[in-house]
Amino acid sequence: MCSRRKGDPIPTPSKVKPRKSAGQRSRSRPEVAYHHGDLRRALIEAALALAADGGPAAVSVREAARRAGVSPAAPFRHFASRDALLIAVAEEAQRRFRAEIDAALSDLPADAPLQRLRALAVAYFRWAMRNPAHFEIISTRSAFDHQTSVSVAQDNAELIAMTERLLAEAARRGDMAEIDLKAAQITGRALVYGLARMQIDGHFPRWGVAADDVERTAEQAIDLFIRSLGRRD
Amino acid sequence: MCSRRKGDPIPTPSKVKPRKSAGQRSRSRPEVAYHHGDLRRALIEAALALAADGGPAAVSVREAARRAGVSPAAPFRHFASRDALLIAVAEEAQRRFRAEIDAALSDLPADAPLQRLRALAVAYFRWAMRNPAHFEIISTRSAFDHQTSVSVAQDNAELIAMTERLLAEAARRGDMAEIDLKAAQITGRALVYGLARMQIDGHFPRWGVAADDVERTAEQAIDLFIRSLGRRD
């Protein structure tokens, strides 16, 4: 209903010639407005909406094109393949995710590493819960090709390094029992990822956790873990 | 190459008429052999092979039919839809999984609940690691429709009840610190599911765990959790 029909007037593209000078990319977004406004953007949003109900598998290039009001071939001007479109969605998701984590930690004291770790875990879970489609696209290998993009990988590496620093700092301060740090890191990560995936994959009901109890339960689990790291005396 | 070609002789079906008497299903498997031998079986196996590389999304009814040497329409005599085929694969996976878990617990003392819980967790992880396609089909909601079958749900419920019993028994025996049992159950489950999914989704490399270290690391994490349940005195 909302797509362009044959015969409708086509808005002419603006006449600007945005020549990127070599080695330099414009700050906000390399692609500029065309006929559509910003087709690239529209396609990413359509893809996300499709993923939101039906999961990543339900994302179709043709359907995204339809929703953006362009022909089936148009998206391939902006994305080399369906996978490339999904990767673009993943990149945006990862960016937003990072921003949210950073915000959650910003007003916490720098000298309370375990408290920061807890906040990190809780923010992670909450984000996954509120952005299930984004989360699944970032996490699930088989969602598409797999080879996650460089920018996603880097963002991820920084997050991993962060958990490492926080644990090391907690140990240095004597906040922790004598636990192998690597083991603690993997345990915490698996716990939080597991909680998020249980939510995404709809497991909580069968484990006897009602929908409006999920968040509280997840926090309880996280607390149990954080406390288990502490000294026992 | 291996599919039947037009003109090849078609083996005639055996002349038995397997009339199921009402309300009673034959023990081993309701479907009997036809022309193909057992097309249902062949399709399930082909589907599994397809899922093994490429994930559940890569399962195609037509390709499964091709591999079984039948026409594209033939599978729909045995499965109402692609989803129904995937559900059949999931049911078989769940059966095998249950058998493996039961075997892992069979030679363990009945009066050591935390030891049994540990063995359950380790067996769960190992099975996921060695049967990634099966595991993903059982676990991932968006793999197909979602509505997992009744038999899968029941098998699952029994496993959940088992973890509950083991924890309650450990508490009764005084093996545990004062911890909310529900919280402990969810924490343990999320940890083990998270470990399994990290493996399936290929996360371990970026968390600095090499392939041949994954199993040992997972067991370390499980031990850390089991120990955190214990009394602190």
Place this chain on the structure above:
DNA sequence: ACCTGAACACCGTTCAAGT
């Protein structure tokens, strides 16, 4: 510089017809 239209080789699914 971007988009369309038509085409190709795929899908899941249905249905009449064959044995």
Place this chain on the structure above:
DNA sequence: ACCTGAACACCGTTCAAGT
């Protein structure tokens, strides 16, 4: 009682042609 063949409405992707 099971399977084929042809058909339908979809898909991802390519490519010549349009503006």
